[in-house]
Amino acid sequence: MKDNFSFKRYQMLLTKELKERSSIILKLAGIMSLVIFGIWLTSILITGGKEISPLFRFGMMSTLLVVAMIIAPFNLYKSYNHPKKGIDFALLPASVCEKYLSMLTIVVIITPLVIILSLVLTDIFLSLITPSVFPGFAFNANNLGKIDISSIYEIFILQWGFIFGNFLFKKSKVTKSIFTAIGIYLVLGLILASTVKVVYAEEINQMASFSVQINSLDDLLNSPVLEKVPAMRLVMYSIYAITYFIIPVGSLSGTFLKMKNQQY
């Protein structure tokens, strides 16, 4: 067991990784904060100090956080599968499990927290010095209350997919990951659409008379319409399972296997 995982070694590895990669994390956080600063500056210089609402800033910061979370693995661990640069990390005396967990800890937990902290501090600072431009704080109880767990999980699903892309592709990692993600969702959509159209043609005709407001998969699954059409409910559950279970589990386990079997 100690060969697979030792907490002491994991701690040592995490410390080493943080000491070596902290500058990249801080740089990423700095760039995201600069965007907020840029919005503030634009408002002062171009629109004459027009007020930017906390809700807009909150949305902006959330988008920046998602972007940072997606690009973080490419910035922090781009060399892992590099035939020359990757050797150093691969031969470091720690197990694949420890390397995998330290990588996830940094990319999934620490980096987003540092970026959130940096964004919050920037927003607080700017709203304190120019309350007329940045009235109130973006991170307030009202805005935070609008976040739902499934949205956060969806962001993580996206990030885990990109982490896998970083370990899977050797060149043009970002582009290939984006196109693969689009490709997977297109193929899945097409398969499901065709299945529904061919296999459940009768049910679809039944549904033609129904109307439903759909904002998310949850809405659709809980919709009373689907209760009347069990076959469609099955299809929707399949989409749900693929999106919320198979893709994230596949991304995380794929990353682990790629790290374990990477050859140089």
Add this chain to the structure above:
Amino acid sequence: MFKIENLNFSYSKHEVLKDINLNLECGKIYGLLGQNGVGKTTLLKIMSGLLKPKSGACTILGYNPFKREPGFLQELFFIPEDFVGPDIEVNKYAALRGAFYPNYDGFKFSKLLTDFEVDGRSKFTKLSFGQQKKAIIAFALATNTKLVLMDEPSNGLDIPSKSQLRRIISQAATDESCIIISTHQVRDLENLIDPIIILDTNDVLVNASIEEISSKLKFEFRDTPDKEALYSEPTLGGYLTVYRNESGIESKVNIETLFNAVLINKKTIKQILNK
């Protein structure tokens, strides 16, 4: 301790190593020689767990290298030919990684850096290729691992550094450790590497100590080439000639000449050395 049995490896359809068998022991500095493309680097990478053999077995200190278990990695250090250091200070690099090696000696590292005249406060990215290489060699030897694999360590080093390298490696070698040096620059490491392994695409042509080689082959200077010789090559002032050693009198082994002789008389010299 280090055993390779019927090892096969290929890059897609290009076969590099075929049915390779090798037994290596601690307390020695092996010189791994071979023509370009015979698989010296590939063999070192398989031994360090960076590549997975297609078939056959490679057992290092009882471990399967490709599993990259911490217990194995703590006893191995591989220095690639073109080492690329990260963007951090040499001393910081060593301090952060040294903690993972149970026998790491920070004192030894500082001393080796001083011997190599490398400033440990510099970032790798600010050092020349040769200096980066000296820094990583110093760190490798300070880890005191049981197996050190060096791929062309003298490449990129200036003339004084090459003699420093020879001295430092010979001082660092212990009875518990095994150092394998793959090189084309035989002259850089002459008087250091012993035994000699000469690798061919499908075979290990030589795996013998200098003593064994000199007891079976005789190296002589001649004014003219000798048709009876196994091999002879022109040098300044005559011909360096290789014969079977039938007299039993030992001569100084010239590794470069041995290498050339083996390439020309693969079968014959293999038979002589395996007798």
